[in-house]
Amino acid sequence: MSxxxxxxxxxxAILAAWPDSTDARRTDDRPVLRIGDRVWGARGLSIVAHLDIEIGDDVWFGPNVYVTDAGHDASDLDRPIGxxxxPAEPVRIGxxxxxxxxxxxxxxxxxGEHVVVGANSVVTDDLPSNCVAVGSPARVVRDLTSSD
Incomplete structure (x- = not known):
């Protein structure tokens, strides 16, 4: 973690970095969780990294935000879901x-960079730079311009 x-x-807050050594995509010793400069994380922030989460400079997290690069498969009824x-997939926050x-x-x-993600939104797909996204799943509701 860096x-x-x-x-x-x-x-x-919880910052958890559990590298998956069996994942062939891990080809270097780079930390699985990289947090930039001047990042602010409120109480209840949870970031769980198994493969690759990168958070850019000057990102602010409100309370009780959850960020993860891995999930659980519920399709095998003979195996506990937990x-x-x-397979983990990289996460980037601009x-x-x-x-x-x-x-x-x-x-x-x-x-992307300079994105506002609204309260209680669930981000399931990429979001472009300079926008506001809200909802579950999160959708872009407006673009940000230099006059905003």
Whole structure:
């Protein structure tokens, strides 16, 4: 795990980096969780990385945000769901973004730079830079311009 300078993560946050050594996509010793400079994480933030989560500079997380690069497979009824990991997929959160209270960022998602993710949104697909996205699943509701 690497954490940039002037980054503040509130008490009670969970930053978990559990590299999956069996994943052939891990070809170097780069940390599975990389957090940029001047990132702010409110209480209740949970980030769980197994393969690759990168958070850009100046990203702010509201309370109770959850970010993960892996999920669980519920299709095998003979195996406990908690033990049935799906393959991890990288997550990227671009610089200058704001992730609202209670948002969930799921595996394989890239969020561009300067993106606002609304409270309680569930991000299941990529979001372009300079936009506001809300809902479950999160959808772009407006573009941000330099006059905003």
């Amino acid at each position: 954490i940039g300078s002037d980054t503040l993560i509130a008490a009670g 033990l049935a990991m799906e 610089a200058g973004s704001w992730i609202g209270t209670g948002a969930v960022i799921l595996p394989g998602v890239t969020i």
